[in-house]
Amino acid sequence: MKKDIILCGVGGQGILSIATIIGEAATRAGLNLKQAEVHGMSQRGGNVQSHLRLSDKTIYSDLIAQGSADMIISMEPMESLRYLPYLSKEGRVVTGSKPFVNIPDYPDTDTLMAELGALSAVDMMDIDAVARDAGNPRGANMVLLGMAARYFSILSPQELQDAIRTVFARKGESVVEANLKAFRAGLEGLDS
Amino acid sequence: MKKLLLGDEAIALGAIHAGLGGVYAYPGTPSTEITEYIQADALAREREVHSRWCTNEKTAMEAALGMSYAGKRALVCMKHVGMNVAADAFVNSAITGVHGGLVVVAADDPSMHSSQNEQDSRFYASFAMVPAMEPGNQQEAYDMMRAAFELSEQLREPVVLRIVTRLAHSRAAVEVSEPMEVQDRGICQERWVLLPGIARGRYAALLEKQDDMLASSEASIYNKVEKGEGSLGIIACGIAYNYVKEALGDKANVLKVSQYPLPESKICQLAKENDAIMVVEDGQPVVEQQVKALLGADYPVKGRLTGDLPRAGELTPDNVAKALGVEGKETMQPSAIVAPRPPQLCQGCGHRDVYTALNQVLATYPDYRVFGDIGCYTLGALPPFKALASCVDMGASITMAKGAADAGFHPSVAIIGDSTFTHSGMTGLLDAVNDGSNITVVISDNLTTGMTGGQESAGTSKYEAICTALGVEPEHVRVVVPLPKNMDEITRILKEEIDYPGVSVIIPRRECIQTAARKAREARKLRENS
Numbered sequence: 032m033k034k035d036i037i038l039c040g041v042g043g044q045g046i047l048s049i050a051t052i053i054g055e056a057a058t059r060a061g062l063n064l065k066q067a068e069v070h071g072m073s074q075r076g077g078n079v080q081s082h083l084r085l086s087d088k089t090i091y092s093d094l095i096a097q098g099s100a101d102m103i104i105s106m107e108p109m110e111s112l113r114y115l116p117y118l119s120k121e122g123r124v125v126t127g128s129k130p131f132v133n134i135p136d137y138p139d140t141d142t143l144m145a146e147l148g149a150l151s152a153v154d155m156m157d158i159d160a161v162a163r164d165a166g167n168p169r170g171a172n173m174v175l176l177g178m179a180a181r182y183f184s185i186l187s188p189q190e191l192q193d194a195i196r197t198v199f200a201r202k203g204e205s206v207v208e209a210n211l212k213a214f215r216a217g218l219e220g221l222d223s
Numbered sequence: 224m225k226k227l228l229l230g231d232e233a234i235a236l237g238a239i240h241a242g243l244g245g246v247y248a249y250p251g252t253p254s255t256e257i258t259e260y261i262q263a264d265a266l267a268r269e270r271e272v273h274s275r276w277c278t279n280e281k282t283a284m285e286a287a288l289g290m291s292y293a294g295k296r297a298l299v300c301m302k303h304v305g306m307n308v309a310a311d312a313f314v315n316s317a318i319t320g321v322h323g324g325l326v327v328v329a330a331d332d333p334s335m336h337s338s339q340n341e342q343d344s345r346f347y348a349s350f351a352m353v354p355a356m357e358p359g360n361q362q363e364a365y366d367m368m369r370a371a372f373e374l375s376e377q378l379r380e381p382v383v384l385r386i387v388t389r390l391a392h393s394r395a396a397v398e399v400s401e402p403m404e405v406q407d408r409g410i411c412q413e414r415w416v417l418l419p420g421i422a423r424g425r426y427a428a429l430l431e432k433q434d435d436m437l438a439s440s441e442a443s444i445y446n447k448v449e450k451g452e453g454s455l456g457i458i459a460c461g462i463a464y465n466y467v468k469e470a471l472g473d474k475a476n477v478l479k480v481s482q483y484p485l486p487e488s489k490i491c492q493l494a495k496e497n498d499a500i501m502v503v504e505d506g507q508p509v510v511e512q513q514v515k516a517l518l519g520a521d522y523p524v525k526g527r528l529t530g531d532l533p534r535a536g537e538l539t540p541d542n543v544a545k546a547l548g549v550e551g552k553e554t555m556q557p558s559a560i561v562a563p564r565p566p567q568l569c570q571g572c573g574h575r576d577v578y579t580a581l582n583q584v585l586a587t588y589p590d591y592r593v594f595g596d597i598g599c600y601t602l603g604a605l606p607p608f609k610a611l612a613s614c615v616d617m618g619a620s621i622t623m624a625k626g627a628a629d630a631g632f633h634p635s636v637a638i639i640g641d642s643t644f645t646h647s648g649m650t651g652l653l654d655a656v657n658d659g660s661n662i663t664v665v666i667s668d669n670l671t672t673g674m675t676g677g678q679e680s681a682g683t684s685k686y687e688a689i690c691t692a693l694g695v696e697p698e699h700v701r702v703v704v705p706l707p708k709n710m711d712e713i714t715r716i717l718k719e720e721i722d723y724p725g726v727s728v729i730i731p732r733r734e735c736i737q738t739a740a741r742k743a744r745e746a747r748k749l750r751e752n753s
Contacts, residue, residue, distance in 0.1 A: 041564065050394075058227050058396060067393040068229075069336060075599065077566035092469040093393040093462070096540040098552030112558035120553060133567070138560040146558055 177217025244295025
């Protein structure tokens, strides 16, 4: 089994934390993992992405081939569309719905939602609002991971929660609990 | 034990476990995390492995050579363009030779994710006539550090470890081994005095070692042949091997090259067993050119020069598969509504206030130019500021402004960051002072090396003293605090100094908001824990 995931967003939105948690969970589960990040200049308010590859077999390439990603997980709706050429025909987009507008020519919301709506498999949620309601306004990335968790199959939601516990452990129990709460809000939010 | 490591971190840990004495480096994407890992590593701290940042790549290279002379294993790390800065010391370290093992990590950036060119550091290794190693994955990056130090000590030459962005910044599990003790061979008993008469002898010795270097490459476990199917022989260098295997799996007839000089007999054997060779390498067609020369004009060699692979930009699983005739998956069209989202200066950053003031003052002149430099503030070239006429290399702002002023152009303004100024700006400022050039230099001081993530800046708290010591008149060294509320004062001072017919320096000084926020977080954590 393999899972190729594009993680994306805008610099500073916390996609590297999501990658760290998935990495921790995959390592514990004994899976092979490659995770290519972009550091440096693009982190200053620009678009950022990470290629995350999980498999029970050897993984050669650090990058995902076009047309073969199982999932695009995006903090932000327009960014989720940027990487469509990577998505496989059966692939799924899991994205936050609230635009992050820091450029003058950001597309208007109706056009954006129409384009997303035309895709075959999309999950969208206002992850900022859900994080706020869960009492963790900085936990939108954990809400997003929770949303995506049910589609991982190669890792269970429980394994991801265990990894959240480990990754945030040094920041104290309250931080762990706040992030788990945000994760569960994302996981359960899709049913409501 | 397995650890999840970035390629950079694997190099760092590999070096520590190879008994490293010290790392010398100037920050530069994608190499920065190597030194940062060593700075934070518990074993390296316990062993007091040197890891403080250097002023530039040349001082780093020279200090590492000094540590090698004293008998310890030394590591130098830089991004590819840093090799240009270190080149004088690097090329001559091949002539002196080394004592303690010396490994030079050059992190190349094909596709220019965070760079101004995509030069290939393997050229530097062959130019200096020293071996190079090129790991293909994180495990090799770790393992090769020990091998590279051993090779360096065995040949008594520096060894280049060449990586690319995709390895530097990609994470995978690495099996780590038992750390070696810190290696110490004691002070060198030879003299490395490169007077012409002596240098000729050392150069002859370097030439004699070439056969040993080749023999080491031929025997290297890192240059391995895998038999597959068909009649195309593939030479895959470093990370390129991964893309070849991704496309062809066990069907590839491949020679993976991860140690240089090129293993010529292995290449000739591969050519003999196949009808054509395809060279797959990230960066420039270094190997392709050499293989063409080796096999002669009649033997078909494909690669970047023949257009089978793109001439510029990094390798991807897609362009390698295509070159190998493997059909890609069906893909969706890119969305037409997605707008580019370029990086930008942070909201609240002091550089923003500097550009606002500069643009306001300079708009009152009929024509003007601002010569830029390398750092976050290069983003002042983009909207909304569009302030820069140039950005070329570390330090070029001051010297290009000087050249334009020498040509009679005014106002000729340079903008340079604090860390870039100590890296390569000071000598240019001395030239300008000695020439009495009519330039205005803005040292935008945010008290850190911001672009690479907030490393210490070599000249912090010394800038006024440096400028006056270099001969800038004290009354023309002006310090301001770049905040919107100070805009009147900043623009007045800028105008005064632009109109002063000589060298003036303005230092807008306010801490980087990213490092300030990080310090505040750390202080809060300390308070909470106490």
